[in-house]
Amino acid sequence: MTETAIAEHGLIGDLQTSALVGTDGSIDWYCCPRFDSPSVFGALLDEHRGGRFRVCPTGTAYTTRQMYYPDSAVLITRFHAEQGVGEVVDFMPPAGEIATGRHRLVRMLRCVRGRMSFGIEVAPRFDYGRRAHTTDVTESGAVFSAGQLALTLHTVREPEDERLARVRVEDGDMRAGLDLVAGQVRGMILESGADGPPREVRVADFQRLFDETVRYWRSWLARCTYLGRWRQVVARSAITLKLMTYAPTGGLVAAPTMALPEQVGGERNWDYRYTWVRDASFSVYALLALGFSGEAERFGVWLGDRIRERAGGAGGPLNIMYRVDGSTDLKEEILDHWSGYRGSRPVRLGNGAAAQLQLDIYGEALDSVFVGDRAGLEIPYRGWLAIREVLDWLAERWDQPEEGIWETRGGRRPFTYGRLMSWVALDRGIRLAMAHGRPAPLERWTRERDAIYEQVMRQGWNEDRQAFVQHYHTEVLDAALLRMPTVGFVAPRDPRWLSTLDAMDAELVTDSLVYRYNPEASPDGLRGQEGTFSLCTFAYISALARAGRLEHARQVFEKMLTYANHVGLYSEEIALTGEQIGNFPQAFTHLSLIDAALTLDDALDGPTGPATGR
Structure with missing residues (x-):
């Protein structure tokens, strides 16, 4: 298989969808019009049947470099050849906070030195390659149509410039050439929801789009209040998280990709293009800590809507994940016609874990509400009523088996982390009620909170291992429990916790990288192994x-920074070889990076170390 390596990509986006651009100048992943819409370009999962939009030099050997334009989400791919240097500047102008079908992929081609001939290939594969399309080429561009979705390719040129050369269409794919000398700028805009036929765009208009997009990102990033040791790294993570946020609702996708494997050739290939309550709740801490209160408030509204929609339902007040618009249709299916990344099958679309019972999400959700409240994000009357219903439901049901944070498919168990976060949910609810004088059954909530604490300390602690363990019927360790001191359940220097940390060092940590658990010792219903989990490594640092x-x-921390890709992005996992695997980039990892940087800064600056709990 010849799919471009996962880490050999940069991310661009318009706050409603996104695209991955390879170091070879190929857009290998793009879903339209939303993150969770069917793909148009999917070469990342199938080199031959996935589709791509590639721009690269022809007729010469070359090397490439890729970087972000400073403090922005504008990506530059440079090609260095014997006869010259050229570059492709890729970006997507922000689409705004109203859901729209209009999205623009902008590709600016420039010859920097000497001369360069570019080859252009536009090969869409609509609906994950399941829907045929037609291609109509004009002097000003082309239109690729498949049912209700059409992509219009506008060309960028001055009146005196030659049009695209060597244009041909084969099986619906358009190929063309473009010869440039130093100083010349041309390009293309691939637009969905275009009004009218293809048109020629002048270079000045092209440049204006570039300037406006850079100005947007720099203006947004200027709100960041972080001035610590790792400002550049934290800023890149913040931009990445913003790129994965669906602006119309405030929902944060776990990753913009699907079916990228946790083990190359294995079956752990999940669709991450949805909003997990857990992951998105973590974003509230990071966003508020960096000064982005508007984004945190917007997600708070999204979460409040989900709580009010389902409060008191038989299946629980919350699903573990939703589509970016808050809907719940995530039926899992297999794309049999795709080979998968480097042969990793099955290629899963949708996510069957959506219906799992994972009690920890209530702790993450209530903790984010609590943190937001302390930052001045008010809880309205209806919001408090919904929270109260959630906690009443949890008070009755926390002591039951569940699937756990890692969405294993080996059956329900009494996971320690689920109990821990149930304690957090009730604890934060009690604090909120007392701080604001809100009506609540405090005696009952307090009784159940304390019962959880006593149970975890008795049954979640394993005397033989001298550590807190994954669930009550095992000796297996679990990196999810690294959050125990963060949420204030245990003091960070408590002997029991230090002993647990030592046990994790011995079993889960390999040259500073952290596995989430040992699947051989704790069968999870899936075949194969996996890499170290990058979010767990950052949690370990904290x-x-x-x-x-x-x-x-x-x-x-410094060692972990060397595992980022060339533009500072992290996938879900790191393989034994050191390559990045799993869905890319992963929001949870970048959230954990921010948390680790803030925690480490505080500890290095403070005379007594970081504060306990939130």
């Missing part, structure tokens, strides 16, 4: 910092 192990924490 735990080390809180425990006062600052030199170790800083060393692990």
Whole structure:
């Protein structure tokens, strides 16, 4: 298989959808008109049947470099050849906060030095390659149509410039050539929802789109209040998270991709283009800590809507994940006609874990509400009523088996992390009610909160391992429990916690990288292995910092930064070879990076280390 490596991509987007651009100048992943819409370009999952939009030099050997235009989401791919240097500047103008079918992929071609001949290939594969399309070429561009969705290719040129050369259409794919000399700028805009036929765009208008997009991102990033040691790294993570936020609702997708494997050739290939309550709740901490209160408030509204929609339902007040618009149709199916990334099958569309019972999400949700409340994000009357219903439901049902945070498919168990976060949910609800004098059954909530605490301390603790374990019937460790001191359940230097941290060092940590758990020791219903989980590594850094192990924490953090790709992005996991695997980029990893940077900064700056709890 010849799919471009996962990490050999940069991310661009318009706050409603996004695209991955390879270092070879190929757009290998693009869904339209939303993150969770069917793909148009999917070469990342099937080199031959996925479709792509590629621009690269022809007739010469070349090397490539890729970078982001400073403080922006504008991506530059440079080609270095013997006869010259050229570049493709890729970006998507922000689409705004109203859902729209109009999205623009802008590709600016420039010859920087000497001369360069570019080859252009536009090969869409609508609906994951399941829908045929027609192609109509004009002097000003082309239109690719499949049912109700059409993509219009506008060309960029001055009146005196030659049009695209060597244009031909084969099986609906358009190929063309473009010869440039130093100083010349041309390009293309691929637009969905276009009004009218293809048109020629002048270079000045093209440049104006570029300037406006850069200005948007720099204006947004200027609101960031973080001035710590790792500002550039944190800023890139913040931009990445913004790129994965669906502006019309405030929902944050776990990743903009689907079916990228946790083990190359394995079956752990999930669709992550949805909003997980857990992941998005974590975004509230990061966004508020960086000064982005508007984004945090917007997600709070999204979460409140979900709570009010389902409060008191038989299946629980919340699903673990939703589509970006809040709908719940995530039926899982297999795309048999795609080979998968480097042969990793099945290629899964949708996510069958959506119906799982995962009790920890209530803790993450209520903790984010609590943090938001302390930052001045008010809880309205209807919001409090919905929260109260959630906590009443949880108070009755926390003591039951569930599927757990990692969405395993090996059956329900009494997971320690689920109990831990149920404690968090009730604890935060009690604090909110007391702080604002809100009506609540405080005696009952307090009784259940304390019962959870006592149960975790008795049954979640394993005397033989001298550690807190994954669930009550195992000796397996679980990196999810690295959050125990963060949420204030245990003091970060409590002997029990330090002993747990030592046990994790021995079992889950390999050269600073952290596995989430050992699937061989804890069967999860799936075949194969997986890489280390990058979000767990950053959580490990935070735990080390809180425990006062600052030199170790800083060393692990700096080492982890070397595993980012060339533009500072992280996928879900890191394979034994050091390559990035899993869906890319992963929001949870970038959220954990921000949390680790903030925690480590506080610990290094403060005389007594970071504060306990939130």
